[in-house]
Amino acid sequence: MRRTTLIAMGAIVALAGTAGAQDDADALKVGMITTLSGGGAGLGQDTRDGFMLAVEQADRDDLEIVIEDDQRKPDVAVQISDRMIQQEEVDILTGIVWSNLAMAVVPGALARDKFYLSTNAAPAQLAGRGCDPNYFSVSYQNDNLHEAAGAYASQEGYENTFIMAPNYPAGQDSLTGFKRLYEGDLAGEVFTQLGQTDYAAEIAQIRASDADSVFFFLPGGMGISFLKQYADSGLDLPVVGPAFSFDQGILQAVGAAALGVRNTSQWSKDIDNQANRDFVESFEAEYGRLPSLYAAQGFDTANLLISAMDAASIDDPDAFREALRAADFDSVRGDFSFASNQHPIQDIYVREVIEEDGVFTNKIVATALEDHANAYVDECEM
Amino acid sequence: MALLIEQVLNGVQSGVMLFLMAAGLTLIFGVMGLINLAHGSLYMVGAFAAAAVASATGSFLLALVAALAAAAAAGALVEVLVIRRLYARDHLDQVLATFALILIFSEGVRWIFGSFPLFLDIPAALSGPVMLGPITYSKYRLALIGIGLVVALGLFWLTQRTRIGVQIRAGEADREMIAALGVDIGRLYTFVFALGAALAGLAGALVGAIQSVQVGMGEPVLILAFVVIVIGGIGSIKGALVGALLVGLTDTLGGVALPAALSLVMDLSAAQATGAALAQVGIYVLMAAILFWRPRGLYGHG
């Protein structure tokens, strides 16, 4: 399918050419599509709050944000994007949390010459042959945190890891990503059901295997369930996973069961730079809670956008694209630049879950990968 | 072998928790002829009430009491305000009204508690594993099996040996009859609905301690509970118990056995993916097979 993406997109651009919308020259209009109701709404709210914090801090009158709730439904997301593009004539789309929603919205938006800045989801389809000059991922490439977990497992000398993820595309990509930089053997490889809540069977399999460590990718409530049940099972093999199950919003629900677990993330609230300290402080002051990974990604995305607005006008898309590519903003992650397929080059850290003033949170304990890009750079012809 | 025994225990444990859900559903249908899609919401209410009380008081026992009370109260309230008007209606209206209740409960709970999952932990006395001969097993899960079986026995006793049980069974058989005998049907129905709700709330709280307490947690369990009572026969508590155990065992063992079997003929990753996909539909195939053979389920009558 990827082979023909560009050809097909060219075809739409040609067909849609007659219907090209004229923008208001004065204000840059951003359409944010994110999940604000139903399951997973917390992630969308954090994305929005992080993004809007940066927008408010910049206090510009030439920037207008339209926010819509996608209910985590791909068809709703597509319809909102249609409205934003056709009727509200936005210049830039952003905010989608989930890869399946991104795959529903992004190709169509790009085909209609809109910019898309990803605050989270960054599927492989948009990083390799399907990369696009108007698509920027400000978060990561989906495989990154899994690759970092694999690299870290090797650094720690784990030789027989038991790996598991839900049986859906992101889960399959996760295990592939882990194996990419992991050098040891696998004690087992298990696909669980999406939305599964009971992991007794998998924990029994881990116990019966001669694994020396466990890697898992179980986003949302699945990870909470697994960690609680794992802690209760009496198994004490070291556990590694990507940040999603250990994020600020979710960690309080896991509680002590997560203490000591190592997780990989490109951001942590204790990254030591001025931009990050200011961000954490102002986010807490504004919203009364600690920021999450999603909030940090939203914040960085908005700041990237604002930095490009300082350098170029959206009315000159080529110049604006160059300004985005320069990534000339103070990322809360410290050093940040774009690889040639417009996904981040950044450090990925290993964090440990700790308890601090009665709140569960993360502390950086190691760096898994330095200046890491992604595996799809060479496939992207741009 | 030890692994197999452990997996069977896991299947039984998920089965008895399903039974708590299914028993309420099947009672409500058996007595009042009502299909209640919002039963999963009562499960969620129980879990949220337990999580809120546990974090305020630190006591798991109080949390369980709160879960029972909150779910029973929510059930009784809903029965009096809404459900009561639906008994005489057809199933279509019942489906729609209880679908509407799901929307109200789910988003209402999110309104009150926010979008992030809540914390509810296993009580200290039951945390950690215990040795059962050659196998290591979670104390809490053993306790769940125990509680589930005690509740099942209690329900059998209630329906077979008590006055209210006689009324319930009479209600299933002939509604006009018990009215003629001077039983207050309105009170009986509210009681049965609240009892079913309390069982769902109890299941929500018990399971919530080892899972994620979040909005929408009830609906997947609700659908499994439907499969259970369709297999067991609607209205039959015994059917619900047998059906729940069958579904629990099929789900647990299928998820382990199918990928293992497939890995004999294909490589590990592909076998895992295909096996997991097939295991996911295992219980529905089981249901279809049983229905083909017995359209009214294993213990259904009529």
Next chain:
Amino acid sequence: MAERWINAGLLAGLGLVALWAWAAGAPFTVTLATKVAILALAAAGLNLALGIGGLVSLGHAVFFGIGGYAMGVLASHAQAYDPIFTRPFVFEGTKSMPFIWLAAIAVGALAAWVIGRISLRTSGVYFIMITLAFGQMFYYLAISWPAYGGEDGLSIYVRNGFPGLDTLDPIQFFGICFAILLIVLWCMARIAASPFGLALNAARQAPTRVMASGIDPDRLRLWAFVVSGAVTGLAGALYADLNRFVSPTMFSWQVSGELIVLIILGGVGRLCGPVAGAALFVVLEQWLGGLSEYWQVFLGLLLLAVVLAGRGGIVGLLARVPSRG
């Protein structure tokens, strides 16, 4: 007011809203009108089984999703120039709407036949639960089966073509969907008035009497279910084309629930009930969704009010006659 005038008014209204929006340069409103037409079509399919046949199917999302995937599979293979299979003969994908519609109707009917054969062995509440369970089975299969995108779904980059029309133009695509809706509603009216429709209606109200006259009510119900599945499958293919995207969420049980909601809002068993219901639902979704993040609470309350207070839905309210005897 006579129901036929209400029906004519509803359909004309839908067409006029789309034309007005197109003329006024509000393409998204045209898209919304298209969504109304497609959802009405899906619900019209369900209405045959549910309204006339009395089969409360809580699994019609299966047919909606399967129609969507018929479009997704055919178009994705065509877009990749990759035949679906080559043995025993070469079977190519297609991006032509008429072929895709035929395929969607065929697979919808086939799925309905298989599910109907099993589910119709039961009735009443068993039927509701079994159809729901079949829906979940398809949902999980679609998510976890690695081919065709799994949970990510399938993106189709260009809307499929129809000879002589530019389907990417919102108003032309609306025209296609609206025309299909009219044709299907006309067929539904004919079916309802045909001996088959009358017998099906009688089988709902007095099955023993129908049996006594030598007709097998289960056969009638199975045929109604098959036609119903085929129509909902066709709607699924159009919905996938509207979004240029299919995903397993089309199979989710919430979709099944929403289809029932559409019918009840509009009026059970009424020819244009689905149109009125779909229009109201889409307006509510847009309007309430803009008011509050927790809009579904209000949607729920409204639905409750409709069920508890009003029978017969909007069309019944307008006609002020009881919907069924």
